[in-house]
Amino acid sequence: MTTRAAVILDEEDLRIPAEVYTLAGFRRWSQGDEFPERGRIDYLDGEVEVDLSPEDLYTHSVVKSEIATGLHTLVKKTGRGNVFIDRTRIVSPAAELSVEPDVVVLFWESLQSGRVREIPSAGKGEGRYIELEGAPDLIVEVVSDSSVRKDLKRLPAFYARAGVPELWTVDARGESLRFEIRHLGPSGYEVQAADDEGWIVSPVLHHRFRLRRSRGMLGRYTYELDQAAGPA
Numbered sequence: 001m002t003t004r005a006a007v008i009l010d011e012e013d014l015r016i017p018a019e020v021y022t023l024a025g026f027r028r029w030s031q032g033d034e035f036p037e038r039g040r041i042d043y044l045d046g047e048v049e050v051d052l053s054p055e056d057l058y059t060h061s062v063v064k065s066e067i068a069t070g071l072h073t074l075v076k077k078t079g080r081g082n083v084f085i086d087r088t089r090i091v092s093p094a095a096e097l098s099v100e101p102d103v104v105v106l107f108w109e110s111l112q113s114g115r116v117r118e119i120p121s122a123g124k125g126e127g128r129y130i131e132l133e134g135a136p137d138l139i140v141e142v143v144s145d146s147s148v149r150k151d152l153k154r155l156p157a158f159y160a161r162a163g164v165p166e167l168w169t170v171d172a173r174g175e176s177l178r179f180e181i182r183h184l185g186p187s188g189y190e191v192q193a194a195d196d197e198g199w200i201v202s203p204v205l206h207h208r209f210r211l212r213r214s215r216g217m218l219g220r221y222t223y224e225l226d227q228a229a230g231p232a
Contacts, residue, residue, distance in 0.1 A: 044099075067140055088100060141170070
């Protein structure tokens with residue numbers, strides 16, 4: 001057995017206890033009062049990944065808000081479930097995974113079927129929850145400079161192992177905007193092809209989507225998530 005010592009990452013005393021290198025130990029830490037309130041801290045099958053970098057305003061924060069707003073409007077209109085943004089912890093014992101994606105879509109039917117469970121927050125009373133355990137219906141990850149390999153390579157494999165039906169990936173850092181919708185198939189995620197006008201079908205949401213970027217006031221990036229009815 002490998003013995004691990006507690007790790008202190010920076011001058012602000014971000015202390016990672018030795019026992020968090022199992023999923024059960026990480027969950028106890030992430031549910032407790034000593035878990036940090038800033039940064040993104042994920043558990044990926046025995047590894048704890050910490051990202052304390054601030055989000056880039058116009059290649060991460062703004063695009064994440066646009067997508068979350070568009071998805072929330074659609075899901076609320078159809079009455080199918082909820083949309084969560086930031087600090088929503090998803091846990092998959094099957095994939096040995098505990099993460100906080102940028103955006104999460106969860107349908108009521110997934111809760112009713114037991115595919116996803118809401119984990120109560122200890123001592124907070126009825127109706128208070130701290131985790132979603134299982135495979136939510138859709139996850140969105142926006143690529144950051146500090147997490148390129150994790151967002152594009154490692155997390156998709158973990159989300160597929162967890163059984164998440166659909167993954168959206170956005171990379172807005174370069175001159176060209178990259179927007180992909182991946183649907184889970186028998187051998188992993190399959191990228192949905194875009195048509196000539198940039199529309200991509202979401203099998204989970206039964207809509208087509210297109211993400212556009214332009215320069216707005218003061219030359220800052222603005223984004224538009226277009227949506228249209230798609231095949232059922």
